[in-house]
Amino acid sequence: MKAGRIRIVADENIPAVEQYFGDLGSIQRLPGRTMTRAQLQDADVLLVRSVTQVDRALLEGTRVAFVGSCTIGTDHLDTHWLDSQAIPWSAAPGCNANSVVEYVFCALAALGRDWRGQRFGIVGCGNVGGLLQRRLHGLGNACRVYDPWQQANADLATLEEVMAQDVVCLHAPLVKGGPHPTRHMIDAAHLGAMQDGAVLISAGRGAVVDNSALLALLEGGKPLTTVLDVWENEPAINTALLAKVDIGTPHIAGYSHDGKLAGTRMVREALSRALGLPALPDSGWAEVAGAGEAATKRGPLTLSPPASGKDSTGDLAQMADLLLQMYDPRADDRRLRAAAEAQLPLAQGFDRLRREYPRRLEFSHYRAGAAGLDSESRRQLEILGLKWN
Numbered sequence: 461m462k463a464g465r466i467r468i469v470a471d472e473n474i475p476a477v478e479q480y481f482g483d484l485g486s487i488q489r490l491p492g493r494t495m496t497r498a499q500l501q502d503a504d505v506l507l508v509r510s511v512t513q514v515d516r517a518l519l520e521g522t523r524v525a526f527v528g529s530c531t532i533g534t535d536h537l538d539t540h541w542l543d544s545q546a547i548p549w550s551a552a553p554g555c556n557a558n559s560v561v562e563y564v565f566c567a568l569a570a571l572g573r574d575w576r577g578q579r580f581g582i583v584g585c586g587n588v589g590g591l592l593q594r595r596l597h598g599l600g601n602a603c604r605v606y607d608p609w610q611q612a613n614a615d616l617a618t619l620e621e622v623m624a625q626d627v628v629c630l631h632a633p634l635v636k637g638g639p640h641p642t643r644h645m646i647d648a649a650h651l652g653a654m655q656d657g658a659v660l661i662s663a664g665r666g667a668v669v670d671n672s673a674l675l676a677l678l679e680g681g682k683p684l685t686t687v688l689d690v691w692e693n694e695p696a697i698n699t700a701l702l703a704k705v706d707i708g709t710p711h712i713a714g715y716s717h718d719g720k721l722a723g724t725r726m727v728r729e730a731l732s733r734a735l736g737l738p739a740l741p742d743s744g745w746a747e748v749a750g751a752g753e754a755a756t757k758r759g760p761l762t763l764s765p766p767a768s769g770k771d772s773t774g775d776l777a778q779m780a781d782l783l784l785q786m787y788d789p790r791a792d793d794r795r796l797r798a799a800a801e802a803q804l805p806l807a808q809g810f811d812r813l814r815r816e817y818p819r820r821l822e823f824s825h826y827r828a829g830a831a832g833l834d835s836e837s838r839r840q841l842e843i844l845g846l847k848w849n
């Protein structure tokens with residue numbers, strides 16, 4: 461592959477491909493879910509997101525010599541086959557971890573759930589779970605963590621102990637083989653053993669939770685509060701389960717604009733390494749990203765003062781108000797339910813919502829006035845990433 465003459469095929473949902481890869485050659489955009497081998501015949505580089513299965517069936521006989529996935533998850537890549545063919549590949553570890561952690565706290569805020577004093581369980585403690593754990597420690601919350609590949613984590617516990625916490629957050633990858641597979645790891649027994657009134661937030665991969673078991677439990681009246689961002693059989697998700705969950709979103713927890721751009725940048729950096737090209741300095745990448753980044757150029761966005769009026773939980777309502785001004789998952793929930801009620805198959809609506817996702821900026825882009833908030837609430841919001849005017 462020679463820089464300047466590389467043929468790149470990229471999923472149409474990857475932002476800023478032209479800015480980040482345009483210097484390398486031509487770019488063709490295609491819908492990721494329906495990419496075919498015929499479309500990739502003359503491609504040198506394939507850039508995907510999580511909806512494209514990249515395997516022998518897709519690539520054999522093509523000249524694709526590099527695969528980049530602008531995502532954290534890699535379960536859609538047959539990495540064994542890619543390695544066996546000596547096709548270099550890269551994903552974007554951690555690119556949208558902050559976005560997912562912000563989603564967790566905004567979901568709790570949207571539910572009116574006070575996170576202070578709650579005991580958290582985290583399943584899967586890598587970039588996302590680990591960041592969540594650090595934030596929770598900063599906030600003063602107790603955590604129990606299940607991650608069979610870790611030994612040094614001070615919060616390690618059994619899966620049973622983790623599932624018994626007040627708020628259980630699932631951030632494990634989808635792993636189909638090996639000693640610790642995750643498909644349906646959260647089964648009827650684990651779900652049934654959750655405390656009445658507990659919160660379950662699933663933002664890793666849908667099939668980690670046995671969706672039928674969860675639906676049966678909710679239909680049976682188990683008092684759980686459930687937030688599902690990821691589902692089995694996306695995009696054709698179970699509408700009966702959607703009807704039962706408290707917040708349901710179309711796999712967008714990691715969809716901050718920042719997280720998506722970071723994914724594109726990380727894959728470009730990996731391709732540069734594979735091609736032996738020099739890395740651009742950080743400022744260079746910032747300029748490239750800036751080409752499509754009008755919002756950050758305008759400077760910080762200012763939040764309205766939080767709605768006044770303290771309740772019995774002190775400043776919770778005000779903290780929640782500020783968080784929800786930055787991102788309100790109930791808007792995504794409403795759009796998904798509206799798509800489920802439309803005449804078209806929900807699979808189309810699910811993908812459309814993801815394709816047309818509004819620009820969502822992470823908390824670091826915002827500034828708020830601290831007046832009226834007590835010092836502990838200010839501290840909590842600072843730990844979550846909010847800055848003050």
Ligand SMILES: NC(=O)c1ccc[n+]([C@@H]2O[C@H](COP(=O)([O-])OP(=O)(O)OC[C@H]3O[C@@H](n4cnc5c(N)ncnc54)[C@H](O)[C@@H]3O)[C@@H](O)[C@H]2O)c1
Nearest residue numbers: 532533584585586587588607609631633640663664713714
């Ligand atoms: N909803 C979204 O928008 C969204 C966004 C980002 C990532 N994700 C998903 O979340 C997953 C986690 O992201 P990450 O950045 O933390 O990935 P990561 O690779 O940094 O961490 C994954 C962690 O899960 C652990 N793990 C592996 N098998 C496990 C098992 N059987 N039980 C419990 N833990 C196990 C690993 O040891 C690792 O620590 C990704 O693989 C991806 O599928 C979803």
Ligand SMILES: O=C(O)[C@H](O)[C@H](O)COP(=O)(O)O
Nearest residue numbers: 509510511531532533714715
């Ligand atoms: O793995 C990830 O990074 C996330 O699940 C990602 O947000 C998925 O988005 P998609 O690739 O499906 O657009």
